[in-house]
Amino acid sequence: MAKASFKMPEDFLKKVSGLNNKLDDIVPRVLEKGAEPAVEKAKNNLSLRIGQGTKEPSESTGELLKAIESTKPEQDNKGNWMLRVGAPKSKDSKGVSNALKAAVIEYGKSGQPPKPWLKTTKSQSRKPCIEAMKTALDKEIEKI
Template sequence: MARATFKMPDEFLEKLSKLNNQFDNIAPRVLQAGADPVIKKAKSNLTARIGEGTKEPSESTGELVQSLETTKPALDHKGNWTLRVGVPTTKDSKGVSNALKAAVLEYGKSGQPPKPWLKPTKSATRKACTEAMEKALDKEIGKL
């Protein structure tokens, strides 16, 4: 699965420290709120890149775009909350790995130039993701 990493601002981390024992209940909802703008932009970027600059019309079935998803928020071995947005290693109806197709689009292959969609998504959604997480956290803090 393709990965993107975001570093949280210090002010955001200070708000998190105020939560104490409620953090583990609130963190998954905040991460999910931050993933929403990323998944929307990733789908639009991927849709725009499929079939772009080809000699023949695209025969895309839309399965690659539909396979874009977020994982469930989980704690990693270091105690950090993680959530991944990307293409899982599932296969399409023809038996081709969706992750392989996504990687070929992103990085290209012999005779096929790269058509980046994931890296521009990361750059374009950094601010929107952070803002969405901050709003979700403020909402959750307000409920306490």
Template sequence: MARAEMKMPEEFLLKVSRLNEKTDEILPRVLETGGQVVLERVKSNLSAVVGKGTKNPSRSTGELESALGLSPAKPKRDGSGWDIKVGFAEPRSGGGSNAKIANILEYGKHGQPPKPFLKPAKTQSRKACIETMEAKLDEEVRGI
């Protein structure tokens, strides 16, 4: 049986080893870059639905929109990867829950039709988020 041996270029092997050492530094920056793309889409969708199409004048204070933010990138508990979340800071100034209000907006309730903003944002920003993260990863790898 024939045998073939291939050797990788030294420069490539050095970059791969340095990349392995810096993974914990690079991945959070890449995820935060992608998270910003999704966050901006969620903010714009939320602004478009809050107070629109109501029978009575809107009572919106802007607190829900200002509570929207991005969590820091952290490794998952089970060690299967990294995680970053777009969500709402809690609690509201009156003691209520921003997540509850966002849920009512997204899915509606009796007498209040749904005004989805999260699910459309996920769909609309998916491609741009992936492209942004790929570009950031390429930039980080070139910087090694």
């Protein structure tokens, strides 16, 4: 699965640090809300790239587009929270890996030029994701 990472703003990190023992309950919900704009933007960008600039009509079944999602938030061994947005390691109805199809569209292959959609998704969704996480965090803080 493709990976994109963002550095969190300082004011956001200060709010999070004041939550102490409730942090492990709140952070996954905030990250999931923050991933929603990235998932939508990824689906939009991918749909614009599928079949673009091909000599033959597209034979897309739409299975890759439907497979775009975010993973569940998890902590790594350093204590950092993360989730991924992209095509999971699942396969389509013909047994072709969705991650492979996504990578071929992103980076191209012999005879097929690259049509970047994930890199543009990262840059286009950064601010909306941060705003969604700020809003979700503020709502979680109000509940406390």
